[in-house]
Amino acid sequence: MRSLAPSRTGRGSRAVFALVFWALLGLSLALWWFGTPARSIGTAGDALLAAGQITGLAGGFVLLFQVLLMSRVSWLERWIGAHSVLVWHRELGGYLFFAVLTHIATTIVAYSQLSQRPLLTQGWEMVTGWEDMLSATAATAVLVGIVVISVRGVRRTMSYETWYYLHLSAYLVVVLAYAHQFSSGQQLGAGFGRWYWIGLHAFVLGNLIWGRLIGPLVLNVRHRLRILDVVEEAPGMVSLYISGRRLPDLKARAGQYFRWRFLSRGAWWQAHPFSLSAAPNHEWLRLTIKVVGDHTAALQRLRPGTRVVAEGPSGVFTADRSVKRSALLIAGGSGIAPIRALLEDLPSGTILIYRATTPADIVFRRELDWLAHERRAYVWYVIGRRDDPGPRQLFSPHGMHKLIPDVAERDVFLCGPPGLVAESVRTLRRLRVRRRQIHVDPFEF
Amino acid sequence: MRRGLTAAAATIAGTGLLIVAKLGPAQDGLAATGGTATEVPAIEGSATAAPATAPSTGASPVPRPSLRPTASASAKPAKSAKAPPPPAGGLHDGTYAGPPVSERYGSIKVTIVVSGGRIDDVAASCSCSGRSRSISDDAFATLEPRVLSAQSADVDSVSGATYTYEAYKRSLAAAISSAKA
Numbered sequence: 001m002r003s004l005a006p007s008r009t010g011r012g013s014r015a016v017f018a019l020v021f022w023a024l025l026g027l028s029l030a031l032w033w034f035g036t037p038a039r040s041i042g043t044a045g046d047a048l049l050a051a052g053q054i055t056g057l058a059g060g061f062v063l064l065f066q067v068l069l070m071s072r073v074s075w076l077e078r079w080i081g082a083h084s085v086l087v088w089h090r091e092l093g094g095y096l097f098f099a100v101l102t103h104i105a106t107t108i109v110a111y112s113q114l115s116q117r118p119l120l121t122q123g124w125e126m127v128t129g130w131e132d133m134l135s136a137t138a139a140t141a142v143l144v145g146i147v148v149i150s151v152r153g154v155r156r157t158m159s160y161e162t163w164y165y166l167h168l169s170a171y172l173v174v175v176l177a178y179a180h181q182f183s184s185g186q187q188l189g190a191g192f193g194r195w196y197w198i199g200l201h202a203f204v205l206g207n208l209i210w211g212r213l214i215g216p217l218v219l220n221v222r223h224r225l226r227i228l229d230v231v232e233e234a235p236g237m238v239s240l241y242i243s244g245r246r247l248p249d250l251k252a253r254a255g256q257y258f259r260w261r262f263l264s265r266g267a268w269w270q271a272h273p274f275s276l277s278a279a280p281n282h283e284w285l286r287l288t289i290k291v292v293g294d295h296t297a298a299l300q301r302l303r304p305g306t307r308v309v310a311e312g313p314s315g316v317f318t319a320d321r322s323v324k325r326s327a328l329l330i331a332g333g334s335g336i337a338p339i340r341a342l343l344e345d346l347p348s349g350t351i352l353i354y355r356a357t358t359p360a361d362i363v364f365r366r367e368l369d370w371l372a373h374e375r376r377a378y379v380w381y382v383i384g385r386r387d388d389p390g391p392r393q394l395f396s397p398h399g400m401h402k403l404i405p406d407v408a409e410r411d412v413f414l415c416g417p418p419g420l421v422a423e424s425v426r427t428l429r430r431l432r433v434r435r436r437q438i439h440v441d442p443f444e445f
Numbered sequence: 446m447r448r449g450l451t452a453a454a455a456t457i458a459g460t461g462l463l464i465v466a467k468l469g470p471a472q473d474g475l476a477a478t479g480g481t482a483t484e485v486p487a488i489e490g491s492a493t494a495a496p497a498t499a500p501s502t503g504a505s506p507v508p509r510p511s512l513r514p515t516a517s518a519s520a521k522p523a524k525s526a527k528a529p530p531p532p533a534g535g536l537h538d539g540t541y542a543g544p545p546v547s548e549r550y551g552s553i554k555v556t557i558v559v560s561g562g563r564i565d566d567v568a569a570s571c572s573c574s575g576r577s578r579s580i581s582d583d584a585f586a587t588l589e590p591r592v593l594s595a596q597s598a599d600v601d602s603v604s605g606a607t608y609t610y611e612a613y614k615r616s617l618a619a620a621i622s623s624a625k626a
Contacts, residue, residue, distance in 0.1 A: 029463070032463070033463065036467050037467075038466075038467060038469070039467065039468065039469025040467060040469055041464055041467045041468050041469060042468075042469055047464050047468075050460075050463070050464045050467065051460050051464060054459075054460045054463055054464075055456065055460065058456065091448060091449070091452075094449045095449060095452045095453070095456075098449070098452070098453050098456070099456065102456070111605075114605075114607060114608075115604055115605040115607065116604070117604065117605070131579065186550065186577065189578075
């Protein structure tokens with residue numbers, strides 16, 4: 001089902017993805033181009049109507065693309081990586097709003113010009129009198145609501161879960177706006193345009209059902225995951241061991257993550273992504289969580305036997321993405337979890353730099369030392385805050401080069417707080433480590 | 446934010462370019478594609494009066510299923526008489542189809558039935574889809590009684606269906622003039 005053949009998510013495949021996006025957008029706009037006779041736009045009204053049609057097609061296409069990006073199908077993530085998927089979704093969101101508003105404004109003004117009626121009268125007539133336009137108006141209202149809650153200041157006032165569940169109403173936009181595109185869309189009423197548009201919808205819906213419903217359902221029915229044990233690793237760090245049936249069939253890899261939902265009172269309604277903190281084996285999966293909020297605190301109190309619903313495995317932060325023969329791992333704080341798992345999968349001679357604020361914050365100390373011995377890896381513990389002299393020296397180009405003279409010949413896997421990751425990437429780039437050698441865990445801490 | 450502004454600016458520029466590429470002289474957007482009006486010979490005694498297919502149009506006009514049967518049933522066989530009497534309204538009896546006139550959203554074709562020298566029935570079809578179809582169908586329903594009472598192509602416009610109205614008038618005028626010939 002899930003092929004794990006090594007494939008690259010380098011800049012090349014991301015460029016191909018962008019190319020596909022532009023080609024499909026172009027095809028959508030071509031419906032307008034070929035449906036509009038040459039020299040047929042003579043008046044301002046005609047021009048506005050055309051602008052309304054073009055922005056409508058662009059908006060409709062981008063809306064579908066947004067849903068596809070969030071469908072959690074694995075081929076998409078393997079293609080461009082989870083982080084890029086998120087970036088695409090975020091950037092297109094604002095644009096979608098712009099396109100839809102322009103579509104509405106230009107179309108109403110255009111018809112009011114063509115029929116020589118006042119703007120408000122025309123707008124009212126279109127909303128109330130035209131087929132399927134009431135639901136399209138409702139779709140616009142929902143879209144405006146989503147944009148409002150996504151404005152940074154407003155978003156900060158609500159919890160992530162509130163925001164997330166409100167954001168799910170975006171599906172309503174797709175449903176409510178569907179009908180008016182066909183009943184009023186000049187280009188979509190009949191012929192190729194109609195079938196193309198229906199095809200786009202069917203494709204996106206199919207992926208959505210697969211990625212969000214069928215895939216997770218099959219996985220959880222087949223594996224029946226349960227909590228095996230809860231272990232405190234360090235103050236504020238807790239490991240969950242999870243068992244299930246036929247675990248090897250999960251085909252999870254070190255460095256990947258699942259979206260976990262723990263079916264206990266108070267926690268069942270939230271699903272969160274957590275990386276595996278050990279390479280998966282036949283007996284159990286392990287994730288290690290830093291206790292930072294109510295939800296993670298509740299996870300500390302989970303009892304063995306609790307049912308777990310998982311979605312995944314996801315992520316391309318895996319050893320098979322290496323382009324060189326040796327590797328360097330850099331972990332900061334709780335970012336050690338996927339790095340610890342990766343250490344099991346990487347060749348001997350791997351170097352791990354692990355920064356922790358105090359010696360007490362180091363987790364997996366014994367495991368790391370044992371792995372270092374077993375897999376002939378080198379582990380460097382760096383103690384102190386990022387701004388302390390020791391870590392600063394190490395994360396400077398000079399310090400890093402001194403510690404790892406062949407750094408330019410290694411793949412570098414990074415996971416940790418954004419400051420540490422950004423600084424490390426800067427340093428690595430100055431040491432001529434190529435972009436495709438640098439692998440950053442998609443989680444934004 | 447900056448990327449968002451770039452995307453918005455690119456959209457405006459791109460849309461502008463697309464529109465400019467399709468720009469034409471400010472005309473009423475009408476062009477007769479069927480040449481001059483063609484007379485559809487009414488078959489004697491025939492109860493149906495479906496208009497024959499119009500010559501050479503890109504879009505295929507879909508005629509309404511049929512005109513009212515009474516209209517053609519009572520239509521005198523105008524062409525059968527050797528010297529037809531001068532008709533009362535200056536129109537020869539029969540069924541006449543105007544040429545399909547293309548407008549922005551499709552092509553409109555009007556067919557009239559003349560009996561007793563008067564326009565007895567008028568039917569129109571539009572080869573359009575979606576919103577245009579419902580706009581033009583509404584306009585046809587509004588225009589029909591106006592034509593029957595005016596007995597000419599000189600009818601008031603229909604608001605909200607300017608293009609349809611203009612094309613309708615031209616096809617109708619052509620049909621009427623062929624009925625006069």
